Amino acid sequence: MIDRSHIGHTLDPFSVAVEAGRLRFFAKATGQNDPIYSDEATARAAGYPDLPVPPSFLFCLEMESPNPAAIRELLGLDYRRLLHGEQQFTYHALAHAGDTLTFSQRIEDIYDKKAGALEFVVRRTHVVNQHGSPVAELRSVTVMRNG
Template identity: 50%
Template structure:
């Protein structure tokens, strides 16, 4: 089943507000191999002029997983989760964010397109991340929906 682009781009996602917790940020930074102590050590962050631990750049992607059903929109679009692949992700940063910040995420589907005669469909989701109404970052993720029967 192909994705209806109009339906996908008309989907309304509830905003999600998440508080960035210091221990979780430090754990994430260590897990991804971050060695700069401004992400894991409060004293080092403050000595570097920051008010708290910095949020690691790719941490924003994991925040969306805090939603009650983070992939429910795929089911709503009739997408079989067994057919999806992670295509890519990218970020545009507007300001630094720190442990203790309350961040609001507002996702939306921004584009749907296909390649290889419909064998691959690409679902582009953009999430604006704000703090107190100011844009902190934009996260873009691309999911690939495989339709192997279309390639035959």
């Protein structure tokens, strides 16, 4: 069983610069055809200061953590038995190319179902920009299959 005493554990915050080239690549890879995600002039003409961060790109930036496996290692999770259970994004403001975003991760909950056959780890990540203004909250659920 995953040690429930880790509920509330926070990891050290880390910051990531949002790069225009990566935004263009992500837009292309995800089939985003709206030119505001790939052309700075179009984005500015639409009223944005630079290329806006497309939906779900924050998940990619979260993987820029100094140790993307930190929670898995802390909890002793066997990656061969892990499933991605759920992903949610709550946006407070847009981020753009040129911003620096800071990610603060916390283990929000650990629980089980089916008499411990499935264990769930809920991680919440708060994201703020270089001005300390809230950008988003990410919520992720990882499932550990036991037995």
